Amino acid sequence: MPVDALDARILRLLLEQPRTSVREYARILGVARGTLQARLDRLEREGVIAAAGPRVFPAALGHPVLAFVRIEVTQGRLDHVGEALAEVPEVVEAFSITGGGDLLARVVARDNAHLEDVIQRLIGVPGVLRTRSEIALRERVPERMLPLVKSLAAEVPGQRGPTDQPVVR
Incomplete structure (x- = not known):
């Protein structure tokens, strides 16, 4: 599924700040909560994202x-x-x-x-x-999607990160 600039920003934000509420995501992205929820529903329906759950080790x-x-x-x-x-x-x-x-x-x-x-x-x-x-002896690269999403976002014209502020990890 091709992603547009807003989809790419949503995916990046989900990966950078996974424990944030939908309301807060909408505020950060500057979109209506309903718009964000519709996008999330479509991304889930089309198999781009899965319902969030805990990562168990x-x-x-x-x-x-x-x-x-x-x-x-x-x-x-x-x-x-x-x-x-x-x-x-x-x-x-x-x-x-x-x-x-x-x-x-x-x-x-x-x-x-x-x-x-x-x-x-x-x-x-x-x-x-x-x-x-x-x-396996040692994990060298943990499961990650953010670098891939960032690379896709770079291909979308007009793409910016979710915020202008640096992400704290």
């Missing part, structure tokens, strides 16, 4: 081990295996991919022994041929 829940597991799947079983992965609580994300493997799952565990148990559970799913795991 698996390590804080006792699952500090993070692994990326490549899964090779028997042809014709991709949907079935994907549904089975959704039943494993330690699988926090999974994507069908190209290249080495058919699925890439982000898996969390309490320790390496627990990770092995989770992988054994994955191997036991009908249609899984083999897995290959890579354990």
Whole structure:
């Protein structure tokens, strides 16, 4: 979906100040609350943004081990295996991919022994041929969208930031 200058300003503000009210966003952007809410509703409806929720950190829940597991799947079983992965609580994300493997799952565990148990559970799913795991050592770039939104905003004519004041992080 192409974004206009106001959409880009809204997205940037949502990322820079995620805990602000809709009323305050409208004030900062200099638009009516109804206009802002309509834009937010459209951005959500079109899949640009998701309803906000807390970001939960698996390590804080006792699952500090993070692994990326490549899964090779028997042809014709991709949907079935994907549904089975959704039943494993330690699988926090999974994507069908190209290249080495058919699925890439982000898996969390309490320790390496627990990770092995989770992988054994994955191997036991009908249609899984083999897995290959890579354990993450340290996060180097946390999940982020602000740089992307800023780069898109630079492409929109007349784009400015939400405010003329520097953002405090």
